Amino acid sequence: MKHLVTSILTLFLALVALPIVVVTNAQAEPLRIIIDDGVIEPLPFAVPDFVAENAEASEYAAKIARVVAADLSGTGLFREISKDAFISTVTSFDSPVQYADWKAINAQALIVGAVNVSGNKVTVKFRLFDVFSGAPLGEGLQFGGTTTSWRRMAHKVADAAYSRITGEGAYFDSRVVFVSETGPKNDRKKRLAIMDYDGAGVQYLTDSQSLVLAPRFSPTGDRVLYTSYETGFPKIYVLDVASVGRQALADQPGTMTFAPRFSPNGQTVVYSLSSGGNTDIYRMEIGGGAPVRLTSEPSIETAPSFSPDGKQIVFESDRSGNQQLYIMPANGGAAQRISFGSGRYGTPVWSPRGDLVAFTKQNKGRFHIGVMRLDGSEERLLTASFLDEGPSWSPNGRVIMFMRESAGAGGAVSLYSVDISGRNLRPVPAEGGASDPSWSPLLK
Amino acid sequence: MDSGPLISGIGHGALLAWALIGGLFSRAPEDTFEVSEVSIISAEEFAALSTPQPSPDVEVNIPTPPQPEIEDTPPETPVVETPPEVQQPPVEETPPPAEEAPEVVETPPPATEVEDTPPETPLPPAQDNPVVLAPPAEIATPRPAPRVAPTPVVAPPPDTEVAEDVVEEASPDADTQAQNEPDEATAPEEATDVIVTEADEPPSSAPTSSARPSARPKRPTPPVETADSSTSDAINAALADVQAEDNAAPATTAPTGPPLSFGEKDALRVAVSNCWAVDVGGTSSRVTVVVGVSLDREGKVIKGSLQLIGSEGGDDAAVAVAFRNARSAIIRCQKGGYKLPIEKYSHWREIEMTFNPEKMRIK
Amino acid sequence: MTHLYKAIFIVAALGLGACTNPDQLAGGGAGGAGAGTGLDGTTGLASDPRSPAYFSQTIGDRVLFAVDTSTLTPEGRATLTGQAGWLQANPEYAAIIEGHADEQGTREYNLALGARRANAVSEFLVSQGIAGNRLRTLTYGKERPIEVCSAEACYAKNRRAVTVISAGAGA
Numbered sequence A: 001m002k003h004l005v006t007s008i009l010t011l012f013l014a015l016v017a018l019p020i021v022v023v024t025n026a027q028a029e030p031l032r033i034i035i036d037d038g039v040i041e042p043l044p045f046a047v048p049d050f051v052a053e054n055a056e057a058s059e060y061a062a063k064i065a066r067v068v069a070a071d072l073s074g075t076g077l078f079r080e081i082s083k084d085a086f087i088s089t090v091t092s093f094d095s096p097v098q099y100a101d102w103k104a105i106n107a108q109a110l111i112v113g114a115v116n117v118s119g120n121k122v123t124v125k126f127r128l129f130d131v132f133s134g135a136p137l138g139e140g141l142q143f144g145g146t147t148t149s150w151r152r153m154a155h156k157v158a159d160a161a162y163s164r165i166t167g168e169g170a171y172f173d174s175r176v177v178f179v180s181e182t183g184p185k186n187d188r189k190k191r192l193a194i195m196d197y198d199g200a201g202v203q204y205l206t207d208s209q210s211l212v213l214a215p216r217f218s219p220t221g222d223r224v225l226y227t228s229y230e231t232g233f234p235k236i237y238v239l240d241v242a243s244v245g246r247q248a249l250a251d252q253p254g255t256m257t258f259a260p261r262f263s264p265n266g267q268t269v270v271y272s273l274s275s276g277g278n279t280d281i282y283r284m285e286i287g288g289g290a291p292v293r294l295t296s297e298p299s300i301e302t303a304p305s306f307s308p309d310g311k312q313i314v315f316e317s318d319r320s321g322n323q324q325l326y327i328m329p330a331n332g333g334a335a336q337r338i339s340f341g342s343g344r345y346g347t348p349v350w351s352p353r354g355d356l357v358a359f360t361k362q363n364k365g366r367f368h369i370g371v372m373r374l375d376g377s378e379e380r381l382l383t384a385s386f387l388d389e390g391p392s393w394s395p396n397g398r399v400i401m402f403m404r405e406s407a408g409a410g411g412a413v414s415l416y417s418v419d420i421s422g423r424n425l426r427p428v429p430a431e432g433g434a435s436d437p438s439w440s441p442l443l444k
Numbered sequence B: 001m002d003s004g005p006l007i008s009g010i011g012h013g014a015l016l017a018w019a020l021i022g023g024l025f026s027r028a029p030e031d032t033f034e035v036s037e038v039s040i041i042s043a044e045e046f047a048a049l050s051t052p053q054p055s056p057d058v059e060v061n062i063p064t065p066p067q068p069e070i071e072d073t074p075p076e077t078p079v080v081e082t083p084p085e086v087q088q089p090p091v092e093e094t095p096p097p098a099e100e101a102p103e104v105v106e107t108p109p110p111a112t113e114v115e116d117t118p119p120e121t122p123l124p125p126a127q128d129n130p131v132v133l134a135p136p137a138e139i140a141t142p143r144p145a146p147r148v149a150p151t152p153v154v155a156p157p158p159d160t161e162v163a164e165d166v167v168e169e170a171s172p173d174a175d176t177q178a179q180n181e182p183d184e185a186t187a188p189e190e191a192t193d194v195i196v197t198e199a200d201e202p203p204s205s206a207p208t209s210s211a212r213p214s215a216r217p218k219r220p221t222p223p224v225e226t227a228d229s230s231t232s233d234a235i236n237a238a239l240a241d242v243q244a245e246d247n248a249a250p251a252t253t254a255p256t257g258p259p260l261s262f263g264e265k266d267a268l269r270v271a272v273s274n275c276w277a278v279d280v281g282g283t284s285s286r287v288t289v290v291v292g293v294s295l296d297r298e299g300k301v302i303k304g305s306l307q308l309i310g311s312e313g314g315d316d317a318a319v320a321v322a323f324r325n326a327r328s329a330i331i332r333c334q335k336g337g338y339k340l341p342i343e344k345y346s347h348w349r350e351i352e353m354t355f356n357p358e359k360m361r362i363k
Numbered sequence C: 001m002t003h004l005y006k007a008i009f010i011v012a013a014l015g016l017g018a019c020t021n022p023d024q025l026a027g028g029g030a031g032g033a034g035a036g037t038g039l040d041g042t043t044g045l046a047s048d049p050r051s052p053a054y055f056s057q058t059i060g061d062r063v064l065f066a067v068d069t070s071t072l073t074p075e076g077r078a079t080l081t082g083q084a085g086w087l088q089a090n091p092e093y094a095a096i097i098e099g100h101a102d103e104q105g106t107r108e109y110n111l112a113l114g115a116r117r118a119n120a121v122s123e124f125l126v127s128q129g130i131a132g133n134r135l136r137t138l139t140y141g142k143e144r145p146i147e148v149c150s151a152e153a154c155y156a157k158n159r160r161a162v163t164v165i166s167a168g169a170g171a
Helices: A002-023 A055-074 A099-104 A147-166 B003-038 B043-050 B056-061 B228-252 B262-273 B316-332 B342-348 C002-018 C052-060 C074-089 C107-127 C152-158
Strands: A031-035 A043-046 A078-080 A109-118 A121-130 A141-146 A175-182 A189-196 A212-217 A223-228 A235-240 A246-248 A256-262 A268-275 A278-285 A301-306 A312-317 A324-329 A344-350 A356-363 A366-373 A387-393 A399-405 A413-419 A426-428 A433-439 B288-294 B307-312 B350-355 C062-064 C093-100 C135-141 C160-167
Touching: A031 B262, A055 A078, A055 A109, A055 A121, A055 A147, A109 A147, A121 A147, A141 A147, A175 A212, A175 A413, A189 A212, A189 A223, A212 A256, A212 C107, A223 A256, A235 A268, A256 A301, A256 C107, A256 C135, A268 A301, A268 C107, A278 A301, A278 C107, A301 C107, A312 A344, A324 A344, A344 A387, A344 C107, A356 A387, A366 A387, A366 A399, A387 A433, A399 A433, B262 B316, B288 B316, B307 B316, B316 B350, C052 C074, C052 C160, C062 C074, C074 C107, C093 C107, C107 C135, C107 C160
Parallel strands: A031 B350, A043 A078, A043 A109, A212 A433, A235 A256, A301 A344, A413 A433, C093 C135
Antiparallel strands: A109 A121, A121 A141, A175 A189, A175 A433, A212 A223, A223 A235, A235 A246, A256 A268, A268 A278, A301 A312, A312 A324, A344 A356, A356 A366, A387 A399, A399 A413, A413 A426, B288 B307, B288 B350, C062 C160, C093 C160
16 A cells, blocks of 8 residues: 555656656747848849840840830939849840859849830830849739830839839839920020930920920829910910810919819819919819819919829918918818928929928028928928929839029029939930929829 | 655655755756757757748738739749730820821730749749858949948948959958947837738747657656555656756757857847848838848858748838848848857847838938 | 291201110110000100100119019109009000019919019009009019029019000000
């Protein structure tokens, strides 16, 4: 009996002893560090000439690759590695990628493409590779079109690569409508023109018989609102881009209208109307109908711009004594001032992302293009010069295009673009003088 | 009454009591020490146990609405399709007023052919990852655009031009400028959020379950009917086992010296910072990601161990980009391996790095 | 005989009096329009007080403004008073008042500022008795500078409101 008890006791103790050893198994805590500082540098990429799959394609293969490379380099976020440095070449669209060769020249992204032309039909294929992980980034894509739209296909390739790598929306396949200027400052001839965002393919929409100002694209990119003096007085018109037909809007006798903009649904036009020396903001439906007055102050209210959701309008007013920015509901109503820095603020434009407003600021004799949050905080000035004005946002809200005029009798006016971070300020090549840019949405 | 067995029982009981209780007391302070030894499991095994296959690349595709997703890479199986993008786009020209008549909108056609995956073969894509090997050494590259680096002290190496070559230079710890970094502690709440679906899983490097010690010696079944001697043998055997385990491990586990000093942690932080490219104007600059990684004794990233633990802010696309940039930073800057003291290996074998670009946005 | 001498004397005096500043014929505002053939047989010459050329050159067709203002200066009022007088005397003419601004501002705001300046002139003329339906206002903002240097000397001349006479009252 006692043996039994002892045995059981022993067994029990033995069993109890086991867990003690096993119990505490907590691992050492992982080392935790915080990285809150990094580098800002362009990502190196390589675009070998696209493979021409037949003889007719050879003319386009190299050109398309160049446009893709220029699009990416032009953002300031990418740096092209010159083909002189390439170790391996791409001779066929489907051949395996020698990642080691691309890694050796520090390319982090590789774009391989091929072009096929038959008659006037062009087919462009491409694949994007993340050299670093040795794998493709996303699927390959193929585009088809005509020989005259080869540039658009190149832009679409670049858009796909850009979006996949940065996570941002695309913007290369877009156009800009602007005012082309010629002649001396005191006798400027202006006419409306349209071009690809990178300056290619300039086409004129009006002649220079009458003064035209500030064209603005519709949300679908098919129409343009602008101000024209063809009747001798400034009035707003809407022009159809495809047919170049135009139509006057809001023609009230004895008044002058200018600074028109579309609402995000393309149905409403908001504009400034000057009567009896006072300028206020009005809206009207594009199809016709009575204008609705949105502001009634004795001060100047102008340069209205809709928010992307169409519910609010940002505009400039000098009701406080000098030009400042205000936001009001899209149907009029109490306006909140959002600009509070020193100087004068004008030409506000709401970002397509909805969170920022770009503007022109004048302070101490200098002009700046800047951005601020909707409540006026985080104001950042991106440029500074003798005369910068008229910002317009890219479709993805990352880049701002504006015009810059130099001083003096020989002052030349041209278009520039800058990244929202303030980096990558660069001119936009356009023939001759150019002003008042308006960026279209991404083309479909 | 039988005093013999009684005294024996008491004596044994006392002995056992001492063994049990006394052992507890003496062990307490060394708990942690013992723990690491007890869980005799190598780093690789552990990694295999607790980390499911992450595949960073896949994440990348998840987001981005515009793109035809589905990548899933490897297999050729053409998913081809990807119709959406394909067509339409290029086509027409519309514009042209004046000059030519509007172009015909061609509807593109084709079929999507191809595309889709990669030229295949080469690598079995799946790797997911970090090609831990041979990280390209760039960095030194010259660049036309100004480069913004974390600390002024860490100047880019002078050999700009040479760029392309795999040139390595100065090890990161040159500076350890004290940036007053918060240091761990704050890491915390990054906590998971949204984020990329698959892969992420929680796994922090802490084990989700205690590892079972391998090869536990079999415990002799206490024979009830045996005589005392056998029971005492059993007891002795039990004790012996316990002690054997105590002594067992040391040789196979990581050295655990004192925790890393601030300077050592900062050196690692600076090393990774130098390769962490931030797109300050982009949506990914609003995303904070926490990345977990395991290093081998040489300071190199263990293949397959790098994964996204959590993120805050941004949508799926932005998080994927932020994670990819963080991953690149860790892998690119390891070079021959991060310089960390080997004697403290167990303290830096598992690392959680939080990449927070908030300060960068104001630059 | 004395009558003849007197007549000759008077004619000579009148003849000399007519020779006002010939230089003014060439100058005058570039923005000023103008001088078409006069009505009622006027010659259109600046010497003819009933001609638009006289209006723009002798009376002055423009007033200047200080930066970012549309308030009339005393000189401006004096000029406008003269304009009002001429318009009263020549009721067959209408006027378009152009408002301008210098380049130191954004495009839309300058259009509005030009409109204010033109309106200030218009209101003053109306207060001097000119019928409102003879006047129209027009703004050019900063689009039509007459001086092209980028300095205050030029800016001052560009900040103006010009009254342009046109035939046809109450157009």
